[in-house]
Amino acid sequence: MNAVEKKFLEHCQKRKLFSKNERVLMALSGGADSVALLCLLSAIQPVLKLTLAAAHCNFRLRGTASDSDETFCKKLCAKRNIPLFSTRFETKRIAAERKTSLEETARNLRYAYFEEIAETHNFTKITTAHHADDNVETILFNLSRGSSILGLSGIAEQRGSIVRPMLYLSRADILDYLKSKRQRYRTDASNFSDDFDRNFIRLRVIPLLEKRFKHKLSANLLRLAANVTELAAFLDEHLEQLAQKKTLDLAQGRFQVADLKSLTPFEQKELFKRALKRFSIEPNATLLSDLVHLLQTQSGRKIVVSPALQVHWKGKEILFVKI
């Protein structure tokens, strides 16, 4: 193992990303990021006794280049003796049928395929090759298009069975590593995080900010994201404790007005957010403000949230009422 691989092992151990003997499926496009992930996972495989396999999707969106990516992945895995699952999609046709964008269609197809393989072949983790630059891009993207504080937590390192063990590495680190190993990769391998706004953030905004703030931008944003992730964990616990009181019944959408009023507007909004989600409503800032404002009115008032949901102030209670 070289220094980069040792650090990768330490990172995975410290963050408890994999258990010993775990079965790990990795997403492989053939691009630099996922090829680096394959090398890194191969390097730590003997230590953690992982069972490794790769999965490749050919979306047939770039003609022969797509097929060459597929061939590249097959050869790479054969050479390294890693089982490869691969599939082809008629992405254009499916996107037209589902009326979704090519990017979204590809993303949905890909994750569905990975999960299907994981289930069929008992893989307990699916890893993707997202790195620090992807994370910075996501944070600035969420910030620009509008996000609550919690949206600034960036890309999750772990969510369910999906793990991103390379989030601490920059794009430059990854290229250096591949160079040091003389490992080839496909430069045009499909990357479906590339919608136009994201490209704009990556190619125009980040270089501009990095130039002025002397490469501290990335570290600063990632530290902020870590800070927000900790905030989210605290809020989840705090809100869960609040909702354990019978007087603040999230599941039933039944809250004692006096208890709500004893909370700060921030807590009221977070509580309403969670209640709305249980009633399958995606909360927005205006609705949350309206609900907080309701508490400053009087019994008898109500808010029409959707054709299917109203929120009433009735006597001593605020009630979420399905219509």
Place this chain on the structure above:
Amino acid sequence: MNAVEKKFLEHCQKRKLFSKNERVLMALSGGADSVALLCLLSAIQPVLKLTLAAAHCNFRLRGTASDSDETFCKKLCAKRNIPLFSTRFETKRIAAERKTSLEETARNLRYAYFEEIAETHNFTKITTAHHADDNVETILFNLSRGSSILGLSGIAEQRGSIVRPMLYLSRADILDYLKSKRQRYRTDASNFSDDFDRNFIRLRVIPLLEKRFKHKLSANLLRLAANVTELAAFLDEHLEQLAQKKTLDLAQGRFQVADLKSLTPFEQKELFKRALKRFSIEPNATLLSDLVHLLQTQSGRKIVVSPALQVHWKGKEILFVKI
């Protein structure tokens, strides 16, 4: 009163920025923003029965242009019958003596002058003309140079006696308003928020993002800032409640380990942050992580925070110890 002035009055009333009969001192540079503030405050003065006065600083940094700004302010106030306090500073000399930048020197001199007048002449509020664009700039600036979540709250609408009643107005709103009143202003009036990084954010980054995100950027960032401001209020209350327990004694820097351990890392950090501030230490992310990590070690361990402060784990307690 025209529509803009009526909305300004409503805003001030809703946000309780001024009490009736209050004595208000306003910062006047002669630029569009502060001239608009003077017009707006004049318009609502009879309704709220405010006593108004203006204060101008001539920093003598732009030769005759600085003196023309001063003359313009004097004429404007004379015409509107508003008392004007004005002063001149040898800013360059003072900056050299204090070894601070011109921007910082001017800022310090200005606020000190305002506060001195306020105290001598019993003004209870000092108002500045910061607007929504300044706020967006501040948020992106804090974000780029590194900030905790709470740093994203932007410019405070009220802090002590200082009030910024124009934060809801954009630069474009302000220029429209002045145009509709045919009110002249000085286009080069000193603006000492203009350090180079801020200019860069204002002139390069914001136009780029606004172009792509179709003028929603500003609204999105301001909504985020409002969200963070509410978070800050909640956290203050939550941490105050925590610190009311005798086992978490902020003032003495004396914490029961068991009680600390029952908190989330986010709460631990916020608690340590406040404790450090009481010991006049400006907390940074690394130090806070080290302190949280201390809780995962064992009794007997300590962290040297500064030459004057150490944090010890002794028996069942974490102790902040002055050296």
